[in-house]
Amino acid sequence: MSLYDGELTGVYPEENEDHHAVQMAESDYEDDDSDQPTCKETEDTTAMDVKKGKDIQGISWETMNTTRDRHRQARLQQYANFENIPNSGRTAEKDCTPAKKGQLYYEFQHNTRSVKSTILHFQLRNLVWATTRHDVYLMSYYSVLHWSALTREKQEIIDLQGHVAPCEKHHGNFSEGFSRTQVSALAVKNNLLVTGGFHGEIICKFLDRQGISYCCKSTHDDNGITNSLEIYEKPSGSLHFLASNNDCGVRDFDMEKFQICNNFRFAWPVNHTSLSPDGKLAVMVGDSPDGLLVDANSGKAVHDLRGHLDFSFASSWNPDGRTFATGNQDKTCRVNSLHIRWEVHGDGRTCGFHPHLRCREWIQQETGSGFLW
Structure with missing residues (x-):
């Protein structure tokens, strides 16, 4: 994690506020909803409410001069993603498969704001x-x-x-x-x-x-x-x-x-470590475009993980123990296969896809579904 030690080159206003919170104010916690329309904080939203037309987040769009879709589109266009390595997101996007849209992975049940x-x-x-x-x-x-x-x-x-x-x-x-x-x-x-x-x-x-x-x-x-x-x-x-x-x-x-x-x-600050299901290997990512696959018992590097263009903050193993994913400030998640990496493609090939908005600081793979979220 780079910003804690004063490396603020290229920080956008939103990130400056976050850094200020770390250094100056013990009670100044980041509020991701600071630029969102207001809603009634204590009211919950149920699945029945949504079926009746209520907004999932409880936002009263009818009282505003915009809609949810327009607000979302404006945020996607205006949001400036923080990068430690300039233009990493724009460069990574050229080589990645866009994430598919329109599928229903989960059904909404409840939103609490209490x-x-x-x-x-x-x-x-x-x-x-x-x-x-x-x-x-x-x-x-x-x-x-x-x-x-x-x-x-x-x-x-x-x-x-x-x-x-x-x-x-x-x-x-x-x-x-x-x-x-x-x-x-x-x-x-x-x-x-x-x-x-x-x-x-x-x-x-x-x-x-x-x-x-x-x-x-x-x-x-x-x-x-x-x-x-x-x-x-x-x-x-x-x-x-x-x-x-x-x-x-x-x-x-x-x-x-x-x-x-x-x-x-290690040679760089480690932002995230995840252990393979059998406990033998660990993925380590941090303040480097390259990650490491290491022996979990000795800590020795087994293989370099290449492909990302910025610093990484998330990793997750598939429960099958054969694939794992990494999330990076270049706004990509890259899925690595042990089988492909070592047995088929000697060049250490990975496949990647490009989500929308912000770097990937948290990812998880779901047991039995094949989904990454």
């Missing part, structure tokens, strides 16, 4: 997790919240505005805890919730236990922001998570022993 997800930095968006079809965990200002799609109720899991300290004793536990922690990354899986902070803070809570289990600083580097977190299970059944930091390090935490068991170093 729970607000907040993002402190525009490049770091791994702050919402759905652990089941009905359970969502998210950052809302200084709170980690749980929202149930069944009960339509929210519950505060951790209040980070005050003092947070561990209630368990483990070797390396930072017993003093942290205060007013600004969260840049969140992960929830297997009853474990982990937050990562802008100064390398790590806070771990097991959802079936009272209190906080573990706190530590993953790094003391001045540029140690936690860019992403990945919770996974070893073949032995032990629970681990990977913390990707802006100091060019990726740490493997063993949550059975509550300690770092591996510290991998």
Whole structure:
């Protein structure tokens, strides 16, 4: 993640505001809806409401001098996407297959505006997790919240505005805890919730236990922001998570022993790491047009990932373990096949497609559907 350390060349006004939020104001969280028409914040929208003609977001377009379609088209035309490498998006678009439109992948069910997800930095968006079809965990200002799609109720899991300290004793536990922690990354899986902070803070809570289990600083580097977190299970059944930091390090935490068991170093800040389903390989992307496919146990590079033209912030494996996707500020998602890359095309060929608007900071592949979202 490049903007945290002052590299602001070519930043557009919207991105300048985001950088200012990181440096200056602990309460100035980015609002992606700042240029959107207003709506009634506390009202929800149901599928029945939409069938009756209500806007999905609750926007009263009939009171405005524009329509949803015209507003959307204007935003697509006027939005200036941030680039670390100039003209990367325009160049990448020439070689990519346009994303197909018009298909129905999901049916609208419910839109709630009683729970607000907040993002402190525009490049770091791994702050919402759905652990089941009905359970969502998210950052809302200084709170980690749980929202149930069944009960339509929210519950505060951790209040980070005050003092947070561990209630368990483990070797390396930072017993003093942290205060007013600004969260840049969140992960929830297997009853474990982990937050990562802008100064390398790590806070771990097991959802079936009272209190906080573990706190530590993953790094003391001045540029140690936690860019992403990945919770996974070893073949032995032990629970681990990977913390990707802006100091060019990726740490493997063993949550059975509550300690770092591996510290991998790379040539550039790592923005996102995703582990293959069998746990043997990891995709690592960051402040480089090229990514890496690495051995998850040793951290050694297995293959360079080429094709993108800017910095990457997202990666995701297909559940089949044979393909993975990467998302980049050049506004493309590239799908890599292990079979094609190594056995058919020695040139390391990838196929790419070009979504609309903004860089891809978050992607996920859905089990059994073949869809990428």
